Amino acid sequence: MDIRVDIERLKADIEALGLFGQDLKGGVSRPSFSRADLEAREWFKKRITEAGLAVRQDGAGNIFGRAGGPGRAVMAGSHIDTVINGGRFDGSVGVLAALECLRRFREEGVPLSKPLEVVSFTDEEGNLVGDFLGSRAFMGLLNEDEVRHGRTQFGPVLAEVLKGTEFTIDGILKAYELKPELEAYVELHIEQGPILETEEVPIGLVEAIAGKRYLWGSFTGNAAHAGTTPIELRQDAFLGLADFALKATRHVAAVHYGSMVTIGKVAVHPGAFSIVPGRAEFSLDFRSTSGETLRDLEKELSEIARDIASTRGLSFASKLMDATEPVKIPEKLLKLMEQECGTLGYPFLRLPSGAGHDAQILAGGCDSGMIFIPCLDGISHAPEEAIRWEDLEKGANLLLKTLIRLAG
Numbered sequence: 214m215d216i217r218v219d220i221e222r223l224k225a226d227i228e229a230l231g232l233f234g235q236d237l238k239g240g241v242s243r244p245s246f247s248r249a250d251l252e253a254r255e256w257f258k259k260r261i262t263e264a265g266l267a268v269r270q271d272g273a274g275n276i277f278g279r280a281g282g283p284g285r286a287v288m289a290g291s292h293i294d295t296v297i298n299g300g301r302f303d304g305s306v307g308v309l310a311a312l313e314c315l316r317r318f319r320e321e322g323v324p325l326s327k328p329l330e331v332v333s334f335t336d337e338e339g340n341l342v343g344d345f346l347g348s349r350a351f352m353g354l355l356n357e358d359e360v361r362h363g364r365t366q367f368g369p370v371l372a373e374v375l376k377g378t379e380f381t382i383d384g385i386l387k388a389y390e391l392k393p394e395l396e397a398y399v400e401l402h403i404e405q406g407p408i409l410e411t412e413e414v415p416i417g418l419v420e421a422i423a424g425k426r427y428l429w430g431s432f433t434g435n436a437a438h439a440g441t442t443p444i445e446l447r448q449d450a451f452l453g454l455a456d457f458a459l460k461a462t463r464h465v466a467a468v469h470y471g472s473m474v475t476i477g478k479v480a481v482h483p484g485a486f487s488i489v490p491g492r493a494e495f496s497l498d499f500r501s502t503s504g505e506t507l508r509d510l511e512k513e514l515s516e517i518a519r520d521i522a523s524t525r526g527l528s529f530a531s532k533l534m535d536a537t538e539p540v541k542i543p544e545k546l547l548k549l550m551e552q553e554c555g556t557l558g559y560p561f562l563r564l565p566s567g568a569g570h571d572a573q574i575l576a577g578g579c580d581s582g583m584i585f586i587p588c589l590d591g592i593s594h595a596p597e598e599a600i601r602w603e604d605l606e607k608g609a610n611l612l613l614k615t616l617i618r619l620a621g
Contacts, residue, residue: 549619
């Protein structure tokens with residue numbers, strides 16, 4: 214059956230959703246359970262109902278639209294929450310393209326051998342307590358202590374953020390009890406990198422999703438007067454961190470090329486211009502598509518940090534904050550999508566995803582796949598995030614054809 218998405222309707226949906234949470238810096242700030250997010254949720258549920266689909270919401274705030282009867286469901290979607298001052302397309306294109314696919318199924322009367330669902334997962338971006346709150350809740354993979362006691366990036370615990378909403382901690386922890394049996398999950402997403410645009414290819418078929426370790430670390434020395442303490446006698450915690458940042462980056466580039474290491478946040482104490490830092494705290498994010506490499510990096514980066522601490526008269530400590538494992542996309546799902554690219558006449562590349570996605574969480578319970586489309590200049594998580602509508606049309610059509618193969 215040769216049916217295609219209505220790109221103008223899909224475009225209008227994306228532009229409408231982008232109005233929720235517009236900020237003064239030109240981006241979109243729509244963290245889960247914020248006012249903008251709650252308004253966007255109601256808009257999305259209305260769009261599901263208008264499409265003639267059965268809408269439901271679980272205790273974590275994950276929103277579903279369903280077509281078809283009982284049985285193992287084929288699911289497609291992503292998330293509609295954003296980072297602070299983010300863009301309009303990260304996550305949104307996957308949710309709204311999936312909704313458009315289900316609308317086209319109904320409009321054309323495509324018979325379903327399996328039920329089909331669109332989903333929007335809560336807090337994929339990790340603004341609250343760890344990444345993938347919604348999809349982890351859906352799969353029953355939450356850390357209860359973290360959910361109950363962990364601080365959100367806004368300061369208060371999650372229970373405080375939930376006040377004034379219909380959601381509770383207990384409801385989030387029990388969300389998995391409403392999970393349907395799943396056959397497959399497919400997610401359309403912007404690449405968040407430059408490869409597809411550089412290669413002038415409209416479609417990326419993700420063959421692996423990198424796992425991640427996120428740690429909070431610290432070097433501790435002694436604070437001292439900046440004008441009177443000789444350099445050779447200082448126990449400067451910031452210099453320990455600077456040394457570690459350079460050596461860790463060189464090590465990963467030389468020994469584990471293709472893996473990533475990032476220090477994204479630094480806090481220096483006591484933080485005065487005239488005082489040698491006595492303590493430097495930092496985030497450490499390292500990623501790889503190889504589970505073995507992740508385990509090696511945990512050991513190797515710790516050894517580098519401790520060696521630097523010993524040399525500079527410092528102490529080093531770290532705490533694991535979050536972890537995800539790498540995922541390999543099933544070859545049969547990749548082959549299916551390759552065949553549909555051929556039928557549609559779309560060039561494609563196989564490539565890994567260095568960013569994490571809900572698809573890797575669902576991979577523990579069903580076949581899980583991802584389709585990438587280019588984002589201009591590789592920019593994501595920023596107001597400058599942009600796509601070409603013709604690329605989205607291709608990605609959405611590929612998603613439609615893939616869902617027909619899986620559920621039609």
